[in-house]
Amino acid sequence: MAEHKKPVIIYGGSFDPPHRGHLELAAAALRQLRPAALYFVPGFLTPFKDFAPAPYAGRRAMLRAALAAAGLGGRAEVKISPFEAARRRVVYTWETVAHFRRRHPGAPLYFLMGSDCLAGFGRWRRPDFILAHARLLVGLRPGHALGRGEYPFTPLAGRFPEADSTAIREQLFLGRRPARLYPVVNDLIGKKGFYLGRERALLKKTLTPARYAHSLHTAALAAALAPAAGAQRQKAALAALLHDCARDLAPAALRRLCLPLARRDAALRETLKEAPVLAHAWAGALRARTLFGVTDPEVLEAIKLHATGAPGMGPLARLVYLCDLANQGRAFGEAGLVRRLAFIDFEAAFRAANYVKLVYAFAGGGWVHPLSVQLWNSLQEKKSG
Numbered sequence: 014m015a016e017h018k019k020p021v022i023i024y025g026g027s028f029d030p031p032h033r034g035h036l037e038l039a040a041a042a043l044r045q046l047r048p049a050a051l052y053f054v055p056g057f058l059t060p061f062k063d064f065a066p067a068p069y070a071g072r073r074a075m076l077r078a079a080l081a082a083a084g085l086g087g088r089a090e091v092k093i094s095p096f097e098a099a100r101r102r103v104v105y106t107w108e109t110v111a112h113f114r115r116r117h118p119g120a121p122l123y124f125l126m127g128s129d130c131l132a133g134f135g136r137w138r139r140p141d142f143i144l145a146h147a148r149l150l151v152g153l154r155p156g157h158a159l160g161r162g163e164y165p166f167t168p169l170a171g172r173f174p175e176a177d178s179t180a181i182r183e184q185l186f187l188g189r190r191p192a193r194l195y196p197v198v199n200d201l202i203g204k205k206g207f208y209l210g211r212e213r214a215l216l217k218k219t220l221t222p223a224r225y226a227h228s229l230h231t232a233a234l235a236a237a238l239a240p241a242a243g244a245q246r247q248k249a250a251l252a253a254l255l256h257d258c259a260r261d262l263a264p265a266a267l268r269r270l271c272l273p274l275a276r277r278d279a280a281l282r283e284t285l286k287e288a289p290v291l292a293h294a295w296a297g298a299l300r301a302r303t304l305f306g307v308t309d310p311e312v313l314e315a316i317k318l319h320a321t322g323a324p325g326m327g328p329l330a331r332l333v334y335l336c337d338l339a340n341q342g343r344a345f346g347e348a349g350l351v352r353r354l355a356f357i358d359f360e361a362a363f364r365a366a367n368y369v370k371l372v373y374a375f376a377g378g379g380w381v382h383p384l385s386v387q388l389w390n391s392l393q394e395k396k397s398g
């Protein structure tokens with residue numbers, strides 16, 4: 014008889030990475046419903062949505078570590094299901110519900126979520142199908158009250174931590190250890206080099222400590238400003254981290270790297286002649302590709318143009334150009350002004366960054382890079398046009 018069967022709980026999500034908010038919700042669901050099974054179902058994450066999510070095997074390993082840390086490891090009813098990830102495409106929740114319905118005929122099915130997800134439920138594919146086969150099991154998260162709402166649900170007793178994975182990932186990109194992750198998960202991330210850890214470790218070896226610190230400052234500002242600049246956070250952090258990856262090369266090594274590139278690049282030939290130190294931007298883009306395995310053209314463009322700028326540069330390149338000048342580690346007063354302005358009006362701050370760089374260049378009395386001047390002129394045309 015169906016009503017005598019124990020419930021089955023489905024917990025879908027990206028778990029990129031799994032944090033206390035996930036595990037506390039799951040623990041409460043286990044206490045309240047005493048289910049026959051609780052399935053974590055990590056989704057398939059498309060690289061285009063979030064640039065480079067942690068791979069499924071990595072998310073599964075982090076989930077296992079988090080389960081053990083939360084005291085849920087080794088419990089037979091707690092499982093990690095490859096159902097969605099194995100399909101190598103976006104799987105809709107109704108499909109997942111249908112799968113577990115077939116697997117557990119007659120058992121009461123529950124779909125676990127935080128109250129932050131409930132408001133969007135009506136926009137999911139086939140909400141009526143989901144509700145015909147499963148009950149929503151909802152835990153209260155801060156800022157998302159459990160109103161009566163349009164759809165029926167079972168409330169979970171208790172209050173649960175916030176679940177902002179974007180903010181957690183932003184900290185991870187910069188090498189921090191977010192408190193909302195269990196220490197074993199932070200350790201695992203460090204060991205595996207997820208969330209740009211591999212890139213940071215390699216970068217640290219190629220730069221002086223001061224330059225590495227400058228790169229982290231630049232990446233912190235780039236990640237924070239990414240939405241204002243119309244760029245993706247992870248791309249912003251990566252491009253900003255690597256922008257000076259060729260800056261500490263000896264002049265002869267820098268020249269050696271650049272000469273083959275200069276055959277096809279008049280601007281680089283001129284740079285090598287007039288201001289060879291600026292060629293580190295071109296060499297940086299090359300090294301990002303060959304040493305760090307970066308293939309994303311926007312990231313490579315941002316590195317190549319960070320020192321001079323250029324007319325028509327894309328949003329990510331503008332962001333890195335600005336952050337290189339205006340990050341927390343810069344001591345001159347204009348840096349703070351440009352930084353504060355960038356959070357209010359990014360385009361105005363970008364023009365200001367170009368202005369500040371030109372003023373310093375003119376004040377130095379030497380050669381001024383034509384690309385920087387062309388950038389200035391293109392921005393004036395844009396303003397008046």
Ligand SMILES: [Fe+2]
Nearest residue numbers: 256257260320
């Ligand atoms: Fe640089």
Ligand SMILES: [Fe+2]
Nearest residue numbers: 227256257337
């Ligand atoms: Fe820099």
